[in-house]
Amino acid sequence: MTFYFYDLETSGFNSRADRIMQFGGQRTDMNLKPIGQPDNILIKLTDDVLPEPDAVLVHGITPQKTKAEGVNETEFAKYLTAQVFSKDTITVGYNNIRFDDEFIRHLLWRNFYDAYEWQWKNNRSRWDLLDVARMTRALRPEGIKWPFAPDGKATVALGYLASMNKLKHDGAHDALSDVKTLVAVAQMIHNSQPKLFDYLLNLRDKTKVEVLVNKRDPLVYTSGRYPSEHQKTTVAVAIAPHPEGRGMLMYDLRIDPSEFIKLDPSELAAKWSARGEDVPYFPVKLLSYNRCPAVAPLSVLDQASTQRLQLDQNKVDKNFKKLKTAKDFAKNLVAALEIIYPARQPELVVDEQKVDEQLYDGFVSDLDKTKMSAVRAAGPDELADFDPGFADDRLKFILPLYKARNFPQVLSSSQKKWWETFKTKRLQGGGEASPVAKYFKRIEELSKQPRLNKEQKYLLEELKLYGQSILPLA
Numbered sequence: 001m002t003f004y005f006y007d008l009e010t011s012g013f014n015s016r017a018d019r020i021m022q023f024g025g026q027r028t029d030m031n032l033k034p035i036g037q038p039d040n041i042l043i044k045l046t047d048d049v050l051p052e053p054d055a056v057l058v059h060g061i062t063p064q065k066t067k068a069e070g071v072n073e074t075e076f077a078k079y080l081t082a083q084v085f086s087k088d089t090i091t092v093g094y095n096n097i098r099f100d101d102e103f104i105r106h107l108l109w110r111n112f113y114d115a116y117e118w119q120w121k122n123n124r125s126r127w128d129l130l131d132v133a134r135m136t137r138a139l140r141p142e143g144i145k146w147p148f149a150p151d152g153k154a155t156v157a158l159g160y161l162a163s164m165n166k167l168k169h170d171g172a173h174d175a176l177s178d179v180k181t182l183v184a185v186a187q188m189i190h191n192s193q194p195k196l197f198d199y200l201l202n203l204r205d206k207t208k209v210e211v212l213v214n215k216r217d218p219l220v221y222t223s224g225r226y227p228s229e230h231q232k233t234t235v236a237v238a239i240a241p242h243p244e245g246r247g248m249l250m251y252d253l254r255i256d257p258s259e260f261i262k263l264d265p266s267e268l269a270a271k272w273s274a275r276g277e278d279v280p281y282f283p284v285k286l287l288s289y290n291r292c293p294a295v296a297p298l299s300v301l302d303q304a305s306t307q308r309l310q311l312d313q314n315k316v317d318k319n320f321k322k323l324k325t326a327k328d329f330a331k332n333l334v335a336a337l338e339i340i341y342p343a344r345q346p347e348l349v350v351d352e353q354k355v356d357e358q359l360y361d362g363f364v365s366d367l368d369k370t371k372m373s374a375v376r377a378a379g380p381d382e383l384a385d386f387d388p389g390f391a392d393d394r395l396k397f398i399l400p401l402y403k404a405r406n407f408p409q410v411l412s413s414s415q416k417k418w419w420e421t422f423k424t425k426r427l428q429g430g431g432e433a434s435p436v437a438k439y440f441k442r443i444e445e446l447s448k449q450p451r452l453n454k455e456q457k458y459l460l461e462e463l464k465l466y467g468q469s470i471l472p473l474a
Contacts, residue, residue, distance in 0.1 A: 011051035015102035044068030115286030131294035138231035143192030240330035252283035265335035
């Protein structure tokens with residue numbers, strides 16, 4: 001078994017529509033010692049994608065740089081599946097399960113690879129160190145210096161952790177630099193708290209999580225959804241399974257349930273879905289078995305951690321007893337969730353403008369998976385008129401996009417015309433609300449900000465030139 005630590009820099013925050021611009025990675029053995037050379041790869045941004053200017057100001061990678069120095073997506077996808085996501089690999093990141101992994105899935109989807117096998121097949125798995133760091137701070141902080149953000153709140157941000165503990169961190173928001181820091185943080189946690197590290201590593205198995213949670217005993221639960229003043233950690237208990245089998249609804253036992261157990265589904269839904277700074281805290285959240293949640297039995301709590309988390313065990317016990325006697329609360333919670341998130345039907349008609357975002361509209365059949373492999377195996381010269389006859393309409397619509405984005409040299413004159421029409425509709429459709437209008441407007445807004453440094457001014461000018469280069473009439 002080996003670990004593979006990785007990080008991404010992207011064109012924006014939407015994993016379905018935005019793109020990976022830089023990939024950094026490092027393989028280590030199970031003792032966290034690096035193996036081989038690190039990966040540092042730029043991926044060409046295609047002409048149908050405009051990056052978020054704010055994102056580029058953060059990581060400093062221009063579209064022009066990716067085009068000059070990067071590989072195309074299909075080359076990158078081939079490298080990922082052949083060299084990175086190899087047998088017996090544990091893929092590790094920092095908030096990767098909610099962010100980076102989603103970008104990987106959609107990149108594989110666009111390039112005719114199975115979007116899920118890299119996470120489980122051939123004894124592969126994934127792990128996320130963010131909640132590991134949070135739980136370590138909450139339960140076993142000894143041996144590590146823990147930082148606070150400028151607003152005074154506890155934080156486990158990589159940059160702050162590196163600075164406080166004198167770990168090397170050459171540049172924040174550079175994928176490879178962040179990966180090196182992530183490995184160092186993993187080593188630090190492992191050396192300081194090896195038992196907790198190994199416990200949470202083993203808990204990446206969703207079956208083990210499900211067994212633990214379904215005992216319906218109160219558990220220590222660390223999650224970014226919980227308040228910072230309590231180190232993102234509470235005692236919670238399973239209330240009801242998610243209606244789609246995605247995990248378990250957990251109740252925060254710090255909170256007296258008396259108010260909530262009296263509410264009907266519509267009232268619960270209103271409180272659950274309310275947003276805003278002054279909105280009261282709603283004490284229910286979803287625990288997903290397959291997202292490496294940081295949960296542990298109450299036996300992990302010692303006197304020091306109980307005081308640190310400001311846990312009143314008597315209140316926790318009383319709240320737990322109230323929940324056990326609340327007959328309809330579980331049923332009403334599930335009904336409330338179905339009100340907030342009604343069952344979504346897949347698109348009946350596939351739209352070429354939206355097909356990149358339709359990964360989750362259904363699983364691909366085994367027959368179409370075989371045809372996907374034929375697309376991947378086809379050389380550029382074979383691709384021009386290649387059509388394996390997909391049954392899944394989504395794959396039919398992805399195929400011409402795959403050709404245009406990765407092998408534009410094989411397009412016929414009619415295909416080139418279609419590609420130009422597609423890009424025009426994608427980027428300029430919607431008038432003043434179009435992506436290109438928003439893009440140039442945001443560049444103009446950022447350019448007017450005071451105290452821009454030389455590098456930021458350069459990046460904004462490059463972004464403006466890039467937009468003009470792919471939309472000469474904009």
